Amino acid sequence: xxxxxxxxxxxxxxxxxxxxxxxxxxxxxxxxxxxxxxxxxxxxxx
Numbered sequence: 001x002x003x004x005x006x007x008x009x010x011x012x013x014x015x016x017x018x019x020x021x022x023x024x025x026x027x028x029x030x031x032x033x034x035x036x037x038x039x040x041x042x043x044x045x046x
Contacts, residue, residue, distance in 0.1 A: 020026055026042050028034060
């Protein structure tokens with residue numbers, strides 16, 4: 001089994017996404033400046 005296909009890693013990634021969404025960790029505060037290249041990295045993956 002490849003580590004990329006690990007059920008434990010999948011659960012960890014899912015938990016991190018859930019915590020980030022609940023905590024607003026990827027939401028940029030209003031009035032802040034961020035280079036366009038960094039802003040692209042903050043967009044949620046589709």
